[in-house]
Amino acid sequence: xxxxxxxxxxxxxxxxxxxxxxxxxxxxxxxxxxxxxxxxxxxxxxxxxxxxxxxxxxxxxxxxxxxxxxxxxxxxxxxxxxxxxxxxxxxxxxxxxxxxxxxxxxxxxxxxxxxxxxxxxxxxxxxxxxxxxxxxxxxxxxxxxxxxxxxxxxxxxxxxxxxxxxxxxxxxxxxxxxxxxxxxxxxxxxxxxxxxxxxxxxxxxxxxxxxxxxxxxxxxxxxxxxxxxx
Numbered sequence: 001x002x003x004x005x006x007x008x009x010x011x012x013x014x015x016x017x018x019x020x021x022x023x024x025x026x027x028x029x030x031x032x033x034x035x036x037x038x039x040x041x042x043x044x045x046x047x048x049x050x051x052x053x054x055x056x057x058x059x060x061x062x063x064x065x066x067x068x069x070x071x072x073x074x075x076x077x078x079x080x081x082x083x084x085x086x087x088x089x090x091x092x093x094x095x096x097x098x099x100x101x102x103x104x105x106x107x108x109x110x111x112x113x114x115x116x117x118x119x120x121x122x123x124x125x126x127x128x129x130x131x132x133x134x135x136x137x138x139x140x141x142x143x144x145x146x147x148x149x150x151x152x153x154x155x156x157x158x159x160x161x162x163x164x165x166x167x168x169x170x171x172x173x174x175x176x177x178x179x180x181x182x183x184x185x186x187x188x189x190x191x192x193x194x195x196x197x198x199x200x201x202x203x204x205x206x207x208x209x210x211x212x213x214x215x216x217x218x219x220x221x222x223x224x225x226x227x228x229x230x
Contacts, residue, residue, distance in 0.1 A: 004114070004173060005051070005073035013169030022212055025054075029110060029138050029222055032200040036226040038134050040064045043104040046128060048093055048121075048137075049111025053080035059107070060085035070096055093121060103128045108137040110222070113145055113175045116163070119186050126190040129229045135192065136226040141199060143219045145177035153218045180223065192227035199223060 005011055017023050033055070041063035047056045050069035060067050060083045067086045070093070071077055077088050093115055106125050115121055125135050146158040150166055161182060166173045184194055199220035202213040 003073050006075050007170060010169045011075055024221055027202060027206055027213065028200040032198055032224050033109060033138055036136050036196050036198065036224055038105065040105060044102060046098060046103045046106045048106065048108040051076045053086060055107060055109045056086045057081045057083045097124065098128050100127045101130050104130055104133050106135045110138050112137055113140040116176055118178060122186050122190045126229050131229065133229050134226065138222050138224045140175065141220045141223045142177060142179055144221055145175055153215060155219065187227050191230050193230055194225060194227045196226040
């Protein structure tokens with residue numbers, strides 16, 4: 001993962017989006033993540049791609065014993081929320097490691113579509129977790145990442161996994177497309193049992209209140225998976 005969020009132009013656009021209330025985090029992603037999480041009281045947690053620490057702090061406030069929150073972006077970490085149970089570390093998810101069997105829960109919020117080698121990351125996460133430990137993550141839905149040439153709600157090139165280049169605040173934003181089947185197969189191959197798979201979308205009442213969400217009823221914007229290592 002590169003430090004996209006350290007690009008001043010990108011970071012300004014991203015923060016404006018979050019402040020505008022038009023982002024998908026609050027209406028869709030955060031409620032879905034909260035509903036999928038196992039009990040966290042006393043848990044040792046690793047948060048991959050933690051950004052400014054919103055999820056990490058929520059987990060700490062819910063009673064997690066410790067949260068190791070990791071991000072490659074210096075600017076994100078500089079602005080991260082502080083909590084005595086949260087420790088921040090700057091690292092690239094491509095080679096980040098923690099000792100075997102030292103985590104009860106690994107989470108990631110809207111970051112794993114930036115990871116090139118998903119198979120390798122899942123293999124590492126499986127080692128970090130204790131038996132019965134959980135991996136819960138959200139990412140851009142493959143319906144969104146699929147097109148080689150991005151177009152509103154047009155799904156194309158779904159079967160062809162790999163690198164995608166997008167313009168999102170700046171040109172040249174790199175994401176990686178993989179199919180839902182491939183994502184699930186990778187989890188199963190590394191000893192996970194999928195407990196929940198969700199595609200958070202706005203309900204009609206949310207669209208009435210916030211019309212900009214209407215496009216996300218035409219195709220799902222987010223994929224959520226909760227899996228437990230056997």
